[in-house]
Amino acid sequence: MEIAGCSGASAPPSWYPPKGCADCYQGEGSGSSYSEALDRARAELCKDIAVVVESDSTDARRHVLRQSRDSTGREMEDAEFEELATIVQRTWARCVFDGNMPLSEQREDVGDASYVVLRVGIGEYRRYMEGRTVLVVVEASCAGVDKEGVGCVVAEHLRRSGYMVTRDVGRARLIAEVKVEVSLSEPASGFAGVRTAAGDVVYRMVRRSDGAEVESKQLRGVSARGFSEQALLEAFHADALKRLRAAFGIEEQAGGPAPR
Numbered sequence: 001m002e003i004a005g006c007s008g009a010s011a012p013p014s015w016y017p018p019k020g021c022a023d024c025y026q027g028e029g030s031g032s033s034y035s036e037a038l039d040r041a042r043a044e045l046c047k048d049i050a051v052v053v054e055s056d057s058t059d060a061r062r063h064v065l066r067q068s069r070d071s072t073g074r075e076m077e078d079a080e081f082e083e084l085a086t087i088v089q090r091t092w093a094r095c096v097f098d099g100n101m102p103l104s105e106q107r108e109d110v111g112d113a114s115y116v117v118l119r120v121g122i123g124e125y126r127r128y129m130e131g132r133t134v135l136v137v138v139e140a141s142c143a144g145v146d147k148e149g150v151g152c153v154v155a156e157h158l159r160r161s162g163y164m165v166t167r168d169v170g171r172a173r174l175i176a177e178v179k180v181e182v183s184l185s186e187p188a189s190g191f192a193g194v195r196t197a198a199g200d201v202v203y204r205m206v207r208r209s210d211g212a213e214v215e216s217k218q219l220r221g222v223s224a225r226g227f228s229e230q231a232l233l234e235a236f237h238a239d240a241l242k243r244l245r246a247a248f249g250i251e252e253q254a255g256g257p258a259p260r
Helices: 034-054 060-067 078-091 122-130 147-160 229-248
Strands: 024-031 104-110 113-121 133-140 164-166 174-184 195-207 213-226
Touching: 024 034, 024 122, 034 060, 034 078, 034 104, 034 113, 060 122, 078 147, 078 164, 113 122, 133 147, 147 164, 147 174, 147 195, 147 229, 174 229, 195 229, 213 229
Parallel strands: 133 164, 133 174
Antiparallel strands: 024 113, 104 113, 174 195, 195 213
């Protein structure tokens, strides 16, 4: 007796796997469900972007990315390109996408399998990243607060979230404002000169075009004790950074590079 219907899995569609794209980034994935195939395609797309951006070769697509122009006709500056490489390195494994990334998608289901290809044009990706350029501004009520340290943690969070940190005010499409309010008390009688510091750290990122809030964090009740003002501020700073990292989900040892 001959048994029929045992020919195995269905063949993939004729267009899969797709050929490489000369003017875009591309990722493909297959799976038993659309969501599984999409996740794999996203991961491959991010990997493709990372390989091109971080490459030291004369990759043609890397050259196109560096020469892409914005609406004012300016080419991508070296510092900005280096920042892009930094944030890509931070984010590609997690595939940080938002609803504004200009992706095109090709999908086909064959039998019990799904096939997905994602593409984004190099120029479109460049413009997309221009729209995610952030200037970090830290203000403190006390001159002894380490504003640079606070800015580093915020910048690390932004890079991990797929934003590009810049020092160029004119280029920034968003502003990440951090306000550190701290008050120092005088030693109380009977406490052998122990002073206390208490305050808040308020973080808010807004779009420059309309002032709309993108995200915010409020850390209330940051505090510290010390015998001298310097020791007191150092302890306050350490507590503020620890709580900022926790709020952003950054591991304790990851301080990140300073904002560019």
